[in-house]
Amino acid sequence: MLLAMFPGQGSHYVGMGRALLDNFPYLSPLFEEAEDFSKLCIRKLCFEGPEPVLTLTENTQPCILTISMAYWKVLVAEAGLKAEFFAGHSLGEYTALVASGRLLFSEAVSLVHARGKYMQQAISPDAGQMIAVIGCDSDEVDRLCKESSTENSIVEVANYNSRKQVVISGHKAAVASVAGRLSDKKVRLVPLQVSAPFHCKLMHPVCEKMRPLIEAVHWEPGTGAMIENVSGKIVKDYSCEALINQIDHSVRWAQSMDVAYESGVNAMLDLGPGRVLWGLARKSLPRSVSLYHTDDIFKLIEEVKDLGSN
DSSP: OEEEEEOOTTOOOTTTTHHHHHHOGGGHHHHHHHHHHHOSOHHHHHHHOOHHHHTSHHHHHHHHHHHHHHHHHHHHHHHOOOOSEEEESTTHHHHHHHHTTSSOHHHHHHHHHHHHHHHHHTSOTTTEEEEEEESSOHHHHHHHHHHHOBTTBOEEEEEEEETTEEEEEEEHHHHHHHHHHHTTSSOEEEEOOOSSOOSSGGGHHHHHHHHHHHHHSOOOOOSSEEEOTTTOSEESSOOHHHHHHGGGSOBOHHHHHHHHHHTTOOEEEEOSSSOHHHHHHHHHSOTTSEEEOSSSHHHHHHHHHHHHHO
C-alpha cells in the first residue's frame, strides 16, 4: 500500500518546478489557476525568486502547494498513480486534501495564501523563532519547553518530525532559553529561516481568522484515508476542524509515519520540491519500506509504473 506525502514550508528553493513545466506543458493551466486565485506571479516566484521574496510565508505556501500538485498530476497522467493513504506536513496537509479529492485546488490556493499572510501578521518577525533540535529524545525537549514556557514567553514543540528530531517554536527569548539548556548535550541546534513561529499558541489569532474561510469551502468525501497532523491518526471522514486546529497545534509527523507503517503501508512517495519527508522517513522507518522522491521525475514515473504492476 502506498502513502502519498506532501511537504510543507522549508522544502522550497528558487528554480523549483521549472523543468517540470518545460517537460510537461499540460501543467500550464494548473499554474494559471494558482496565479488567478492567489493573485501572485507563481511561476516567477518559483522559477526566479528572489529567495527572500519566495521565502515570505504568504508567497511560499501557494508556491509549494502548486509545485507539489504539479508532481501529483504528472504521476497520475504518466504513471497512473493511485494511493491508499494521504498525509501532508503542515502546509502539505492542504495538498494532501486536494490530491485525495477532498478539497478543490483553487480553494486550497486561496486558503494557503490567506494562511501565510495571517501567519506573518500574527507576530513581529523579530519576536519569534523556530529551531530544529536534532539528536535529543522528543520527550526531553517537550519537558524543557514546558518548564521554560510562561504566559508571556511561550515555547512549544511545533513539529515532532521523528523520535530524535523536533522543532521548537515561540517567543525568541523562550526558544533561546530551551536552546541554551540543550547546548551542553550532544545535539544539533539549527535555527530555521522562517518569517513566523508556526504551530504554537502564538498562532491562535490565525485560527480565528482562518475559521470562516475554511468552514466556507466545499468539501468532498474524497478517496483513500487521510492521516491528520493534529492527532497523527488515520481519519476516513476528515473534519475542517482539524485544519483549523493544525495552525496552532503541533505537527505529529513521527506519529503519522508510525501509524502508516503499522497500517500496512510499504511504500511512501515524497511529492514536492526537495526530499525533506523522504529523509525523515529514511531515518525513522525500517528499510523494508520503499521510499521515493521527485528529484528525477522520469525515473520516478517508471518506478511508480512498477509499483502499480506489483
